[in-house]
Amino acid sequence: MREITFAQAINEALREEMRRDPRVITLGEDIAVLGGNFGVTKGLLEEFGPERVKDTPISEDAIIGLSLGAALVGLRPVAEIMFSSFLGCCMEELYNQVAAIRYMSGGQVSVPLVVRTANSLGRSGAAQHSARPEAWFVHTPGLKVVIPSTPYDAKGLLKTAIRSDDPVMFFEHALLYYGVKGLVPEEDYTIPFGVADVKREGGDVTIVAYSMMVKKALEAAEILAEDGIEAEVVDPRTLVPFDIDTVVASVKKTHRLIVASEECGRAGVCAEIAFRVMEEAFDYLDAPIERVAAADVPVPFSPPMEEFIMPKVEDLVEAARRLVG
Amino acid sequence: MTLDKNKYAELYESMLRIRRFEETAIDVFSAGKIPGFIHSYIGQEAIAAGVCAVLRPTDYITGTHRGHGHCLAKGMRMDRMMAELYGKRTGYNKGKGGSMHIADFSCGLLGCNGIVAGGIGLATGAAWGSQLQKNGRVVACFFGDGAMNRGSFHEAVNVASIWKLPIVYVVEANGWGISMPTSAAINLTDISERAKAYGIPGVSVNGYDVLAVYEAAETAVARARRGEGPTLLVCYATRIRPHDEGDPQTYRPKEDIEEAKRNDPLPRYRSFLLDNGILEEAEMKDIEERVEAEVEAALKFADESPYPAPEEALDDLFVEEVR
Numbered sequence: 001m002r003e004i005t006f007a008q009a010i011n012e013a014l015r016e017e018m019r020r021d022p023r024v025i026t027l028g029e030d031i032a033v034l035g036g037n038f039g040v041t042k043g044l045l046e047e048f049g050p051e052r053v054k055d056t057p058i059s060e061d062a063i064i065g066l067s068l069g070a071a072l073v074g075l076r077p078v079a080e081i082m083f084s085s086f087l088g089c090c091m092e093e094l095y096n097q098v099a100a101i102r103y104m105s106g107g108q109v110s111v112p113l114v115v116r117t118a119n120s121l122g123r124s125g126a127a128q129h130s131a132r133p134e135a136w137f138v139h140t141p142g143l144k145v146v147i148p149s150t151p152y153d154a155k156g157l158l159k160t161a162i163r164s165d166d167p168v169m170f171f172e173h174a175l176l177y178y179g180v181k182g183l184v185p186e187e188d189y190t191i192p193f194g195v196a197d198v199k200r201e202g203g204d205v206t207i208v209a210y211s212m213m214v215k216k217a218l219e220a221a222e223i224l225a226e227d228g229i230e231a232e233v234v235d236p237r238t239l240v241p242f243d244i245d246t247v248v249a250s251v252k253k254t255h256r257l258i259v260a261s262e263e264c265g266r267a268g269v270c271a272e273i274a275f276r277v278m279e280e281a282f283d284y285l286d287a288p289i290e291r292v293a294a295a296d297v298p299v300p301f302s303p304p305m306e307e308f309i310m311p312k313v314e315d316l317v318e319a320a321r322r323l324v325g
Numbered sequence: 326m327t328l329d330k331n332k333y334a335e336l337y338e339s340m341l342r343i344r345r346f347e348e349t350a351i352d353v354f355s356a357g358k359i360p361g362f363i364h365s366y367i368g369q370e371a372i373a374a375g376v377c378a379v380l381r382p383t384d385y386i387t388g389t390h391r392g393h394g395h396c397l398a399k400g401m402r403m404d405r406m407m408a409e410l411y412g413k414r415t416g417y418n419k420g421k422g423g424s425m426h427i428a429d430f431s432c433g434l435l436g437c438n439g440i441v442a443g444g445i446g447l448a449t450g451a452a453w454g455s456q457l458q459k460n461g462r463v464v465a466c467f468f469g470d471g472a473m474n475r476g477s478f479h480e481a482v483n484v485a486s487i488w489k490l491p492i493v494y495v496v497e498a499n500g501w502g503i504s505m506p507t508s509a510a511i512n513l514t515d516i517s518e519r520a521k522a523y524g525i526p527g528v529s530v531n532g533y534d535v536l537a538v539y540e541a542a543e544t545a546v547a548r549a550r551r552g553e554g555p556t557l558l559v560c561y562a563t564r565i566r567p568h569d570e571g572d573p574q575t576y577r578p579k580e581d582i583e584e585a586k587r588n589d590p591l592p593r594y595r596s597f598l599l600d601n602g603i604l605e606e607a608e609m610k611d612i613e614e615r616v617e618a619e620v621e622a623a624l625k626f627a628d629e630s631p632y633p634a635p636e637e638a639l640d641d642l643f644v645e646e647v648r
Binding site: 092 | 417418421428436440443453457641642643
């Protein structure tokens with residue numbers, strides 16, 4: 001196995017799936033000639049041509065509408081929305097059209113479409129380039145929500161997403177694209193949805209974390225280990241479907257739970273996970289569940305302020321010490 | 326323009342099916358048998374009938390919240406439509422859609438849409454998909470003049486123009502967005518002029534005249550099929566009924582309703598067929614009896630069909646189910 005970046009893993013998944021299935025097409029802003037704002041789609045235009053790799057005008061609403069219509073007539077589009085902040089520009093298409101059409105029609109159609117997008121907290125993008133809106137989609141019945149943290153997971157899950165007959169919101173992270181490398185096999189593999197991955201085993205406290213927070217949780221676990229606290233890091237990898245069993249199994253072992261996310265805390269994914277654990281493992285908890293998430297403000301620009309509102313490694317360490325201490 | 330006799334008859338039957346289906350639906354809605362809302366297409370039947378008569382069975386359309394006409398003109402069955410209006414399990418959407426969201430993908434109707442302009446993006450995507458698959462299919466995308474002020478209209482029409490997509494945007498210009506007159510919402514006398522901004526043809530026709538609609542649609546569909554791109558086809562015809570059944574229309578001048586009634590496309594076309602010796606009175610009666618029988622059977626089917634079991638509400642969300 002070789003080590004590749006998260007961005008390369010996404011690129012390989014797209015390339016291999018486009019080779020495998022001529023119905024797979026991709027569209028978005030600056031994805032073809034430029035190869036993507038983050039360079040993730042580099043080389044696809046050259047290999048697959050301008051019909052299957054399509055630059056669009058700055059029209060997010062149309063990007064999703066085009067993808068939906070193409071999916072309904074037999075293609076398998078992968079749309080890129082450059083920053084997840086821009087999902088605000090196409091929420092109507094996702095919320096009222098993509099998510100609803102199969103159910104609303106009584107199951108007449110499937111909607112095999114993937115929306116790839118990038119969360120981007122921590123890059124001084126300020127309020128309009130730093131969104132983490134995955135909770136909106138977890139809250140929207142009819143969409144699957146995938147949010148990997150490693151190159152291996154990104155590639156295997158994107159392949160599953162492209163082969164899925166249901167619409168998938170696929171959240172990448174701008175700081176992970178070139179910020180992490182990992183071992184990725186050269187041969188074809190997929191990762192099923194709804195299967196969490198235990199990124200580190202430990203017996204004292206469970207940290208459920210996804211996307212960028214997995215990296216932070218693993219760093220926190222190293223620090224905690226020096227104090228003799230062993231943290232178990234559970235990465236659900238997909239939020240819809242959600243692997244509650246693996247989380248519950250971990251809680252039954254550690255009896256303490258931290259739920260971590262870069263989203264704004266209020267009414268978010270952490271709250272949902274905490275509720276599910278309360279339903280299924282209340283009697284196993286020795287302490288209240290801790291939430292480590294961002295402050296409920298639009299993201300500020302200036303680095304000291306952005307750093308202040310973000311969930312950090314030390315927030316996880318402190319939460320674990322409170323729980324175990 | 327001269328059509329063969331069957332086509333003339335088909336247009337009449339198509340309009341009459343819409344009219345009688347809707348009159349019946351309004352009756353049973355008033356009697357409390359249909360939940361939700363009914364947005365009647367009465368007065369605008371010539372548009373869907375004229376456009377769909379040009380299309381092939383494999384072509385696609387998208388409809389609107391005022392969509393019964395689109396469904397029927399594309400060839401959908403009255404009985405399963407009526408059952409859907411009732412919320413019955415035998416309805417097209419198994420009771421999950423209702424009047425505003427009827428869909429039949431097998432006949433090319435990619436859904437009516439409860440969101441104004443909601444079908445424009447996906448219709449454009451279906452046109453893109455057809456272009457990529459080189460299957461020669463065309464999309465007719467129906468929406469009202471109110472939808473022309475939604476951003477999705479702008480984004481989609483622009484893309485269709487630059488990519489030369491095989492689609493016809495059919496504007497059913499009834500002059501109203503619920504209570505707001507189009508004259509207060511768009512600063513153009515002829516709204517088809519908007520086409521110019523996208524570099525595509527904009528055509529205006531009398532939407533009460535089914536033959537005028539047919540002729541304009543034929544040109545637009547042929548252009549789309551040749552790969553020359555979209556057309557904005559504006560059909561002017563106001564609704565005879567309120568925005569939806571129960572709307573008191575306090576905003577609407579009486580003359581506007583009177584004018585719509587005077588222009589009623591059905592008596593107008595019926596006289597045309599008789600006066601020009603295209604159809605005999607007896608042939609008209611045959612059509613009318615056939616439609617009447619279809620309406621009665623649809624009502625009976627809807628009345629006698631079972632409601633879905635409540636827990637069927639949890640089915641049909643995903644292809645691969647999720648806990």
